[in-house]
Amino acid sequence: MRILTDPATPARLALPQTVRVVGVVFLVVAALGKLPAVFAIPAGLGDMAVGVSAPFVTPRLARGTHWSGALSFNIMGLVDLVVAVSLGFLAGVGPSPLPHVTPTTAPVALLPLALIPTTAVPLAVALHLVSLARLRAAARTPATVGRAVAAAG
Structure with missing residues (x-):
C-alpha cells in the first residue's frame, strides 16, 4: 500500500x-479488410492518442505537478476504452450486431488480437482508475485543504 502513496505513483x-500506440494494429487489420472501419478507426486512433500523450504527461507527474492534464489524460484513456469495447461488442458476431457491418469484429475474438480485450483493456482501466484515485488523494492533502479553508474564510 505504501507504493500507492508515493509521490511518483501517478507517473508510474x-x-x-x-x-497503447500499438492501436495502429487495428488500423492495419482494417486496411487489410479484416475489421470494420466503424470499430477500427476510433479504437486505433484513440489508443494511439493515449499512447502518444503518455510520455508528455509522465514527466510532469514525476516532478510532482498534479497538473490538470493528468486528469484529462486519464479521462480520455477511459473514454477511449469504453468506446472501443462498446463498438467492438456492437459490431460483433452476435445474433443481431448493430451496426450491420462487414466484416465484423470477429478477429478480435481470435489470438493474438483476443489478448487486447481480455488482458490489455482491463489492465489499462485499472491503471487509469488507480491514477485518478491517487490524483484525487493528492488534491486532498492537508496543504490543499488548508488553502481552500483560508480562501473560503
Missing part, C-alpha cells in the same frame, strides 16, 4: 499507457 501509472 501513466507511463505503461505508452504501449
Whole structure:
C-alpha cells in the first residue's frame, strides 16, 4: 500500500499507457479488410492518442505537478476504452450486431488480437482508475485543504 502513496505513483501509472500506440494494429487489420472501419478507426486512433500523450504527461507527474492534464489524460484513456469495447461488442458476431457491418469484429475474438480485450483493456482501466484515485488523494492533502479553508474564510 505504501507504493500507492508515493509521490511518483501517478507517473508510474501513466507511463505503461505508452504501449497503447500499438492501436495502429487495428488500423492495419482494417486496411487489410479484416475489421470494420466503424470499430477500427476510433479504437486505433484513440489508443494511439493515449499512447502518444503518455510520455508528455509522465514527466510532469514525476516532478510532482498534479497538473490538470493528468486528469484529462486519464479521462480520455477511459473514454477511449469504453468506446472501443462498446463498438467492438456492437459490431460483433452476435445474433443481431448493430451496426450491420462487414466484416465484423470477429478477429478480435481470435489470438493474438483476443489478448487486447481480455488482458490489455482491463489492465489499462485499472491503471487509469488507480491514477485518478491517487490524483484525487493528492488534491486532498492537508496543504490543499488548508488553502481552500483560508480562501473560503
